[in-house]
Amino acid sequence: MSNTVEFAKMNGLGNKILVVDMRGRTDKVTPQAAIALNADADTQFDQIMAIHDPKAQGTDAYIDILNSDGSKAQACGNGTRCVVQALAAETGKKAFTFQTVAGILNAVEHGDGTISVDMGQPVFEWSHIPLAEEFHDTSRIELQIGPIDNPVLHSPSAMSMGNPHAIFWVDRDPMSFDLERFGPLLENHPIFPEKANITLAQVISDSALRTRTWERGAGLTLACGSAACASAVSAARTGRTGRKVTIDVASSPIRQPLVIDWREDDHVVMTGPAEWEWSGALDPSTGTWSRDAERGAEAR
């Protein structure tokens, strides 16, 4: 088995993604390779989407998702759009069915280049999010940060979109909060036994939100698709918006909203862009890599 595989540096609304082609192989991208790739400024990423041969009939590929700290993620909306764009460019196909550890995902590339991913059904049951304590109503859980009588953030909506999310409702620009300081404390709070992705969401209208996310296992990222889905669902669930909203991802350099539709059949469909940046080859066990233009040059 060759020790290098093809990969593409891509982004989904600024969310930094490495799409790694592991088809035809039985090994995996190792946590050590992920950590090494993330330590290099050129390949620094939020998630690796490793495309493996399909394991189930009727699916196009199995996708393994790694965070930049080497941990596993069950869902990555922005990364899934990147995978669709890469495979659509390779095969000319427009519609795909993927399997991940969290289940089956359907996705389609539209004529205008945007991509819709059916992220599946939200989960609200406390033990499945999971939370460490029983909450009958997870749309508003007891959790706060800051002075006890005047908390900066409090009473988030908790849910799973395949991965655990907490959405804190804020009444001013999410960029004005010190999420770098609060994020790690909340991500690792004992109420979240598997940690959680932490989002600040501001309601702009009954069909628009502005969000910013501290990602589990990746920290402050420019965008997070599953958090956008969790924000939209939580907003509709708590009566703050309708079931179809645009999300202005405050931290993203790309000023294009994500559109989230919590359909009547309970599936959450996210639509947005994906962008290819450059391609190369990497060793999935060590993370040693080279750019396509540099091939033949000394590996790094």
Ligand SMILES: N[C@H](CCC[C@H](N)C(=O)O)C(=O)O
């Ligand atoms: N950036 C991803 C989410 C990664 C989630 C990951 N940080 C975790 O759940 O551990 C997205 O676009 O959905």
